[in-house]
Every structure is written in structure tokens, then in C-alpha cells.
Amino acid sequence: MTPIMPKHDAAAHVDSARIRQGRTWAELADHLGAPLVWTTAALLGQHPMTAEQARSVCDLLGLDEAVAESLALQPSRGTPPEVMADPTIYRFTEALSVYGPALKALIHEEFGDGIMSAINFTVDFARRPDPDGDRVVITLDGKFLDYRW
Amino acid sequence: MTPIMPKHDAAAHVDSARIRQGRTWAELADHLGAPLVWTTAALLGQHPMTAEQARSVCDLLGLDEAVAESLALQPSRGTPPEVMADPTIYRFTEALSVYGPALKALIHEEFGDGIMSAINFTVDFARRPDPDGDRVVITLDGKFLDYRW
Amino acid sequence: MTPIMPKHDAAAHVDSARIRQGRTWAELADHLGAPLVWTTAALLGQHPMTAEQARSVCDLLGLDEAVAESLALQPSRGTPPEVMADPTIYRFTEALSVYGPALKALIHEEFGDGIMSAINFTVDFARRPDPDGDRVVITLDGKFLDYRW
Amino acid sequence: MTPIMPKHDAAAHVDSARIRQGRTWAELADHLGAPLVWTTAALLGQHPMTAEQARSVCDLLGLDEAVAESLALQPSRGTPPEVMADPTIYRFTEALSVYGPALKALIHEEFGDGIMSAINFTVDFARRPDPDGDRVVITLDGKFLDYRW
Amino acid sequence: MTPIMPKHDAAAHVDSARIRQGRTWAELADHLGAPLVWTTAALLGQHPMTAEQARSVCDLLGLDEAVAESLALQPSRGTPPEVMADPTIYRFTEALSVYGPALKALIHEEFGDGIMSAINFTVDFARRPDPDGDRVVITLDGKFLDYRW
Amino acid sequence: MTPIMPKHDAAAHVDSARIRQGRTWAELADHLGAPLVWTTAALLGQHPMTAEQARSVCDLLGLDEAVAESLALQPSRGTPPEVMADPTIYRFTEALSVYGPALKALIHEEFGDGIMSAINFTVDFARRPDPDGDRVVITLDGKFLDYRW
Amino acid sequence: MTPIMPKHDAAAHVDSARIRQGRTWAELADHLGAPLVWTTAALLGQHPMTAEQARSVCDLLGLDEAVAESLALQPSRGTPPEVMADPTIYRFTEALSVYGPALKALIHEEFGDGIMSAINFTVDFARRPDPDGDRVVITLDGKFLDYRW
Amino acid sequence: MTPIMPKHDAAAHVDSARIRQGRTWAELADHLGAPLVWTTAALLGQHPMTAEQARSVCDLLGLDEAVAESLALQPSRGTPPEVMADPTIYRFTEALSVYGPALKALIHEEFGDGIMSAINFTVDFARRPDPDGDRVVITLDGKFLDYRW
Amino acid sequence: MTPIMPKHDAAAHVDSARIRQGRTWAELADHLGAPLVWTTAALLGQHPMTAEQARSVCDLLGLDEAVAESLALQPSRGTPPEVMADPTIYRFTEALSVYGPALKALIHEEFGDGIMSAINFTVDFARRPDPDGDRVVITLDGKFLDYRW
Amino acid sequence: MTPIMPKHDAAAHVDSARIRQGRTWAELADHLGAPLVWTTAALLGQHPMTAEQARSVCDLLGLDEAVAESLALQPSRGTPPEVMADPTIYRFTEALSVYGPALKALIHEEFGDGIMSAINFTVDFARRPDPDGDRVVITLDGKFLDYRW
16 A cells, blocks of 8 residues: 655645646635635645545545545645745745844834744735736734743 | 944944833834834844934934944845744744745736745734734735746 | 665555554554654654564554564664754754753753763653643653763 | 843853852752743843843842843844754754654644644753662643644 | 646756757747747746747657646746856856955945846847957846835 | 955955945046956955055055055955845846856857856946836856867 | 666665574674674675675675675765764764864874874774673774875 | 853963973873873863862963863863864764764664763773884774663 | 656766776777776766767667767766765865865966866876875866956 | 964964065975975965974064964864855866766776875976966875775
8 A cells, every 4th residue: 555645746736737727726725715825835735634625625626535635644844945945935035034133123022022923823915906016915914922931 | 444333233232222221113213204124124234224314313322423324334134044043033934934835826826927026025013912812913015026038 | 675665664654554544643652552752753763663563563554564674673863854844843943942051051060061861761742731722741851971981 | 332242241251150159050040039941041041031130140140230231131042053062952952853753743643733832831950860870851841832824 | 647747857858859859049949039048048947938839849849748838837946056066057156256246336336225136137148259269248137126115 | 563454354444435435436446447347346355456456546545555455465255155145146146046057058059068267257237227127237258168178 | 788786775685685684794794704894884885895795795695696796886985964863873973073173182192293094994893891881892993194295 | 250261262271381381182181190082172172170180280281270260161062063174083074974884783783772872981092003004093982872761 | 758868877877887898997088089087077977978979988888879868968067065075085175175275375376366277177197106105196287267357 | 371373373474474575485485495385285274384494484574483383283174165165276176076086986997996195195286388378287196095904
């Protein structure tokens, strides 16, 4: 019996079927009734889906059970450095390198010693029309957690 | 004649005076009439200030001209890795490692092949009250730039 | 004749069968009469099992002899950096980065110059109920070894 | 006016005075009425102290105000790699490299998808007598945080 | 159903067919009516082609639909370090290491605080005859983007 | 007797004097009758100046002989990674990461097996007006060197 | 015709056959009449064997000619970092990190400026009984080579 | 009051005084009645000395109390990579890279699953006369520690 | 149609056939009438051969057209770090680490500011008999290139 | 009493005095009657000089005893990576990356399994006139050392 398909391979199956069928990530999120960024991240292997969600997506895309089984698996999260170097992703890293210490200072000023949770956390993605060129608007919304002994 | 003070040292002077005088970053931003995250980042050395802004901040904090001269200098931007590893900053890196490929996919789906600019770009910092614990809300807002030959 | 299956592949077989049969790591540890963390680590490839233990687990999970042979192999221990970057594992690394020098100072104060053994060493995992949210409690218990010439 | 003393220098002052006066970390923690590991970490620069705590420690050790001012500063947390390579600290890294994936698996099995917080988190240090050689017992106790969108 | 062919494999198919048929990159660019450097980069996997461009190149080279499908895929851009170390490519890296800070200084002097876009950007490649040995002339032409809050 | 001033310090003296006197890099190049990019790179420490050039620049900027002596020194060329990560410089690295293999392929196609020299090499910097936003135009012009045994 | 089997694969064949037949490394060394550490290292791919030695070992272990051919190949020596991180191997690295500068100082004091050869060099492995626990005794014996112009 | 002198500086004082007075490491070890490698490593900062040992060495070498205070300090052990690259030290690293996996295999074969302690551990340094050139003989002698849960 | 065989695989075919037929690199160089080091490097994948050279070597060694096609391919040059760590290769790296700055100083003293070309460059390999042990003599001969704007 | 001057500082003193007095490395070598590359490397800190050599060079250059004392010190050899990246030095690294495996193959073919010593080793530097441009000729001459158990 073969082991469960790695999530990386499942993501390739999902993305290939999605492209071939001309479906958008937004359609997949709508189909699941789940948030857009969460759905995309989950299908790319960064979150486990429930068995029902996994099966539902695979039914829609005509993928077999082996893919669904993988989508429901608990992931080992993270992205390899060569993918993080892609220019579209790198801009976020650069912005963090410029604004990271300022955000840290402001979190401490406003909330005290602690962090913005990356676990109790949502990401929203939107397009904002602008006469000088439309804008990508990404909202990070995380619970403040204070250092608490 | 001594060279212009490095921005790293100027930032230490600003932050030390700020703490000793009990002033917040928000007060400094208000004093300048400039955005909060921009002001904090600029005073920490990531953006050049105009000579007027620099002098105004130094007057407020009782810092001498050498600090103002440095604040007006064109920076070499970025943050060293040992600072990026601080837990409060690291959570952003981790979130990017989990959601980066999804954001890339959604930028391409919504806008086509291109990036969110990190130059024509603002960052907003806010506190959102929540009965389960207040939340840090950070909004990244950057112009979409399409790969254009 | 094919060489012995790498422990990494054996771990994938064990984990896949475990998930498909709905068994927990705790059940596998009970089946072996062995400690929970030790059993999980061993089945993930970090400790050699005795031939009897290996066969017993494979019988339970319906895995063939090739898997058992691998589970009994002496491992080359350790975890690759991309797995260590998973958020659930990274929190331990972060905690160590914050408390490591303090723990070193306290070991020297209490015991003298030496180390906590990572070989004569157990790890205990428990859930502690807490009205503010249940807690993960992990106990590291290692023999003190003094630098002894 | 000189900037606030870096926490690294303040830690050297505290540790030097402590050694010269023959005081233990435990005495300093008792003096503050604060937990042992927390106190040691804070004095080594990993946590901010309140102004009162900082002054109280400096009074005890005969250190001047500049040290107290630094101890109250918000830290940039973390430990450089050359210090993490010290054998006494490295054993923790090694244990994590062996048991990290198992702990991740057990957290997911017991609590679901999430992490042990490193912020809402305590560390306890104890000596356990054992006829075969006394043991270092370190307890990590962190709130479980589930991935929650 | 197999996933879409990785762009790295598609590039190997294109380059192999190109060599075996004795075609130049310039002929492929002419065939597409597209710029030379853009076409070469796109066929090597760094830009997505339109479905029409992809099919047209594959028809010319006798490659099947699987290659065309891959050429139209959105890429993850970038080049691994072992390829960047090739002497022909390394000379660009070295030149940047020598002239990078000077170019930064001149961009700021001429345009103010900002960058040369690498997205709204073209690269031209030409041969300039010279009695002392012909010269490679590469022109980088990118829109200036000012830091704009 | 003190050793010769490091070129890094000499560059700080030159840049500080230049800013305080409101002079541009272009004026310094004109003063020397030398190319703009070469002059800027040399004053930043990447090329040795003749003793006459060094003295002439220092006379103009009111810097003493110790700076001139350093400017004439043979440099150890290159830029540290933290400076290469500045966004204005990084865009060149990114462009090279996207177009490097294409440029290599085109050099080989046009010239045969060899490289563009980074030694017999000039860099030109220009501003090109454009109704959609002015553009930075950088021309790299290097002698082709064929692998020749 | 297939190329010669990589030494890494040959080592896996040797070790698998050795384990399945219950043979020790010591028996293999005795069979060859060769030193224990040398034999083990050679069979793991770090030294070339003579064709006779290679065939003799393969005959004993029932391995075919393809393995013997590989064992006789000139190796590319060395061990990848992930294997060096195994705790049993890491202790040697740690000891070297603690005692390396002292050994260098003593070599220079006793022999003058030079090195202990790692080529004209033997390693001996022994067990020394000790009432407090038996000891691993490893003797490194290398010819002194003085820096000689 | 100044903090305790870093051990790195104390080592420079010891070594400088030793050289200027023409004393050998062996004489210092004899003076202390301590093993040669241990003494050398301790004086180079890798082991704490007792206050008596530290004072005795400093008396012999005419060094003041500040050095002795530092020699008695608990060290943070280890050697930076640039020192490990010195050829005399590198040969040990190379030997370990060639023989490390073999030594691991032999430790497991002879003792079972475990390690050679680097804490309960001695290193002996000797010169062995040899007609083909005298030899450096280094004996590592460490207690076997079995993985024991 | 399969892509052209990677040069790494072609090198494995050449080396395997060479060993099985008992031919030396010198014989292959003689067969081609090409320099010894060049031929060896080319067959190991570091230089393109002409189609005639490639076919001639493959005829001699009984290798098929797919290998010849690969040998004629333009290479991506360079050697991965794990191969550079082999002791026989590492000695060159070490010598360069010891003598590199001296060679740079002497090139500048004798020729002025510039480099020894690694492109217009030959390497000669010879054995020099010596009563104290024969010597490897390697001659690097490269055209001086002056920094020329 | 101050510790012995680090060799890096002594090298800066030697080089500064040499430049200010208009002396060449070749004159310094002649003055000592020592080989050119050896002398340059030794004065740059890579070899210990005898006390007589050190004093003789310092007398010639008018440097005081502290420099001479440092030149006679046993060095920790090697060059930091940022210096190795200088283009004049990098060309050697690149050549080694292209020809290293070929040289290894030829050493084994001609001499058997072993290395070219980097200790019993000389480097010769020469200028060879050539109508197409003079050439740098560097001869590495090292004793062959066979792997000998």
C-alpha cells in the first residue's frame, strides 16, 4: 500500500486541474464557503482541510480520493527559500525588512510587551481601485498576545 | 571634521530621548503631522526625513544638530537577521512563510502577472477591540505593478 | 536484493497506516507498552526499535516485513531545517533562544560546570486543563553530567 | 547625552557584580519575588523589568541608574548562534532536533491543529535527586493555541 | 491525470529541440515577434507566455501540448545559486558588487529616494564591434519609482 | 605612526563633506573630468584613484591628506550582503536572477563560449524622460572574452 | 550500459547485507585482514578498495559485481552536514570545537609550525573497561608535517 | 566598576605573557599539576579554573587580578568558524568528515545505541618518534553513554 | 523525444567506460590531440567539445550518440560545495586561503590594478621527481587584464 | 601590559609603511633573502617570521618592536570570505571551481590515491611577456602525499 500523497503533490494536482478547467481560487473558496486566502493556502498545502472540504473540492475538480486524503493531512507548514525569492513574494519580505522594527515598536507602545499572534490570525486580500493604478490591499489581523508568565 | 552620524546611532539617540521624556511614537508622528508607521520607521533609520522634519523632531526631543543631520540622510534600508529573529517581528515572517504562495496566487488571479509594490506602499497599524482579546490589525496597501516590457 | 528501506520511508508507511486506520500515537505506545514520546519519536525514525517491537507495530498496522526491518535499524538522528521551521516546532526553538542562556546559568549555579544529558534523557508530554485554555506541558528530564577530566 | 546602555552591557554589569558579591541567581529572584527562570532571563536581557524591579536589583548589587534604565528597556529577544553552540545549551537544541517532530505529532493528536504558545509560557527549573546521578528537570508549560481563522 | 509539466522541464525540451534543429534564440524571438531577451527568458521559464505564443513556439519546434501548457503557466521566478555561480553569469553579480552602491547613490541624486523598477523593466542585448575585440552591450531600462506613502 | 585610513572611512568623509557642501557626485566627476559612475564608485572605495585625482577631490571638499592617501590605495573590492539587500540595489540582483540565464544563452549564441568582461567594462547611468514616468537607463558595456586555452 | 554504481548506493548494499546476515564490521575487517576503522570507512565509501578486497567482501556478503566495481572506485570523500549533526558524530565536532585551538597550540609548541597529517594518518577504535562505565577510546595518529617552503 | 574581563581577552594576556617570558604550555600545566590539554584549553578560555589555579598562573606570569578573575569565570564554550578553518585545526575536521560515520557505526556495534561523551572525556596529546617522521598522537577517551529512557 | 542528456550524466558514462576499459585521461587527451587538463575538465562537463571531438571520444569508448550530444553542449560551469570539500580538492582551496591576498598584492605590484584572467587561461599538470617524494606541479597561466574604463 | 599586537594590525602597519616609503614587496623579499610569495604572505600575517626576519623588516621600514613581535607570532591562517570575493582573488576560486575535479582526477591517475600537500608546498609568481598581453604565471608545487594507513 502506498503512503499518503505528499501535500506538495496534492497541491500540484489541484492547481493543474484548476487551470485546465479554468476555475479561479475564488470559485473554489466560494464552493467551500470558506475565506479566500485560507482556502488558497489550504489547497497549496499550508492548512489541513476537513475530510468533507477535501472531498468537496476534489469532486468539483474531478480529482481522485488520493488527493482528498492528502488535503486532509496535518501539514508541516512553511515555504522553501527559493520560492520566497520569487519577486511577487519577495516584496512582502522586503517590506517587513523595512517596517518590521517599526511595527514591533508600535505593538509594544500600544499593547505592551507581546506579539501579534500568527495562529489566531486572518489574512484578507482585496483590490482597491485607484485612478493612479489599482492597489493590492492585504490586511493582517491577529490577536495580541502579551508575554505572560 | 567627523563624518555624519550613522543612522543607527541617530535612532538610538531618538529612542533614548523619547523614553526618558516619556513620549510615544504617536506623539512624534503627531508632532510631524506624518503617518505613524512612516514616522516610526523613519526615526529608526529606514526613511530619510526632510531637513525640516529632522530638525523639528530633534528640537522636540532636545537632540543636537548631529542627530538631525543623520535623520535627513538617505538610508541604506533593511534589518539585520538577528533583529528579524525577535519573536514580535518573527511572527510576520512566519505568516509570510505560510501565506506567501497563496498571496502570490491571488495577486496573479486578480491582477495578472505582477507584484504589489513595496515602494508605492503604505502600512497602517491599528488596534481593534475584541471581547476575546484586542487585535493588532496591519494593513499593507501597495500599488499593483504588472510585468511590463 | 534491495537495500533496507530508509527510516524516512518507513515513517511515512507507519503514519499513513495509522491515519487510515484511525489509530492514535497513544494507542501505538500502549500496544508496545512503551512511553508515548519515545514511541512516537521511534516510529518517526529517531530511535531504533527492537525487532520484536518493530514487528509488533507492523502486525498491528498491517505493514509488511520491510517496514519492520527499517524500524529496527540504527538511525542517523536529526530533523532537516525546513521541518524545524514549522510553526508548531519553531516555538520550541524560539523558547530556547529566549531561555537558553538562563538555563545554562542555572545549571551551572545548581550543579556546577556541566550539561543536562540529551542521551540519558526522557521527555514527557501532557495536557493540563486550565480555565483560560488548556496547556501543553512538556517535561525534559536529563541526568546532569559534570565536565570531568 | 549618551543613549541608554544596551541590554547586553547591562547583563555583563549584573553578572559581574553578582559574581563578585557571591550572590546566586536564586537570591536575585527571591529578592524580587519573581520566578527563577524569568528573573535570570530578564537580567540577561531577554525580558523587560519594571522600573521598580530594575532599581531594586541594582540597589542590591550596587549598580548605578544607567544599568537599571537598561534593564527596564523593551528587549530585542534572541541569542546569537555562537552562544547557542555552547555544549550546555546545544543539548537542548539536539533534543529538539530528535523529539521536535514527535512533539508536533502529539500536540496535533491531543489538541488539534495548533501550537504551544511561547508567549503565554513558563519555564521551570529543578534538581531531582537520583541515586544514579541527580537530574536536571525542565518543565515547559505553554497555552495551546489552535489555528483559528 | 498528470499535473502540468514543471517549467524547468519545459525549458529543457525547448532548448534540446532548438539545438537539435539548429535554431537560434533570435529565430524563436522573430517567430513570435517578441523581444529577444524577453523571449529567451520566457522560454527558460521566467515569464508566462500567452497560450498562443506557447503553441506557436511548440509548433515550430515540434513539441507537444504538454510543453505549451507549461510555457503558459505563471512562473515562480528566480535562478538557483549553483547556476548563478557560472562564470558567464557571475560577472554580472561581480559588477553589481562593485558598482551597486554607486548606482544607488546616482539614482538618489538624479531622481530622489526610490528605485529602478525591475518589473516595468526591459533588458536589451547587443553586440558592439570594436577593433580591440567586440563588446557585449546590455541595457537595463526601468521606470523610476519613488518611495511614495 | 597610524596606518593608512581604510577606504570605508575615507568614503564616509567624502560623502559627509559632499552632503554638507551641497555638491553632487556629478560635480565631483566633472571636477575630475572622469566618468560619472567610475568617479562615484572610486570615491565609495571600489577603485584606486591616482594621487593627483585623490588630492584634487580632497582639495575641493576640504578634506585632509589622510583621506587622499586612502583614496589612492588599491582596494579590496566588493559590497557586504547587508548593503546589497537595500531595495534600490536589490532590484538589480533580482533582475539578474530573472534574466541571468537568458543573457548567458544569448552571449553564447552571439559570441560563442565566453563571458562579458567585468574588468574591461564600463557602466553608464542616464535618465530617460518618459511620459509614463522617467526611466533609469543603465548600460553595461564589456569586452567579450572567449574561453581560450 | 549503465554507469558504475555510486559509492553511496554500494554502501547501502553492503550495510543491508551485513545486517541481514548478522555480520559485524569487525568480521568484515578480519575477513579482509585490514584495520577495523579503515575497513568500515572504506565500505561506507570513504576509501577505494583494491579490486581483490572489493570482490572478497562481496563474495562473503553475496553481493554482485556491480557493488564490487563501485567499492574499488576512487571516492569523493566527505560527509554531508545532516549526517554530521547526528548526536553520536556531533560529539566529536563539539570536542574539536572545545579543544581544537589547544591542540593547535600544542602541536606548534612540540613540533613547530605545521600540521598533523590527515592523509598519512590512522584511527584506532577501542573499548576500555571502566568500573564507572566503559569508555570509547579513539586514537588519532598522524605524521607531523612542517610548513616547508 | 568595569565588568569582568572577557575570557578571550584573558587568553590574549596569558598567551602574550607566556611568549614574552619564554614559557611553554607544558610548564604552565606542570606548575598547576594539571593535564596538558586541559590546562591549555582552560587558559585559552574553554574551561573555568578554580580561583586558586587562576591566581597561581597569574602569579607565575605576572598578570594582575583582572586576568585571574576572568580565568575563573564559567565559559561559553566553542570556537568561531574562521579559527576552525586554520589548516592545523582543519585537518581534525577533515578527518572527522572522512571517519565520522565509521566511528558511529563502530560505537553502535561495540556498545549499542549511544554516544561517546564529550563531557566525561579526556584528550591526550603526545609525540611518537618515527623514523619516517615523528607523529602527533591524540587520544580521545570518553565514557560511553547509552540512549536510556 | 527526450531532452539532451545532462552533462553530469554524460561525465558518469565517460568515466565508467574509461575505467572499465582501463584507459587513462592522458590517453583520451592524446586521442583528441588536446591538452590534458582541458580534456579532463571538458569530459567532466566543464567545457563544451566540438561535435567532432565528442564523437571521437565516444567512438573510442563505445558510447552512443546521446553522450556525444551532451559533451558538445554549452555547460553551466562550476562544482558543488560537497565536491569541493573532498580533501584532494580542498588543499587548493586552503592554499588559496593562505596565499590569495599575497597573490593579489603581487599582481597589483607587477601589473597594476587588474586581474589574472580565468578565461584566457591554461592549467598545466605535471609530476616532478624529487628524492624526498615526487611533487605535483600545477601551473596557472592567465592573461593579465587591467581595469580599463 | 598590553597583549601582543594582532597580526592583522601588524600587516596594516607594514603595508602602510611600505606604501609611504615607496618600497615594493619584491624589495622586502630581497632584503630578507626570502622567496617573494612567502615573504608577502608572511608580512600579511599568514606565516610566522623568525625574530630576526621580523626585526630586520621593521628596521628597514622604521616600525617599532611591537610590530616585529607580532610578525614572529604563530598565525591562525586563512582569509575571511569578504576578502576572497575581491575580483582579483575570486578568479582563482573560479578556476578551481572549473578545474578542481579534473586536477583531482589527474592526481589520482598519475600518483594514486592521495593529495598535493598544501604544507610542503611552494608558490611561484612570475610575469610572462606575451605579444597578446603579458600573462600572470603562478606555479603551485606541492609534495604528493598518498593516503597511507
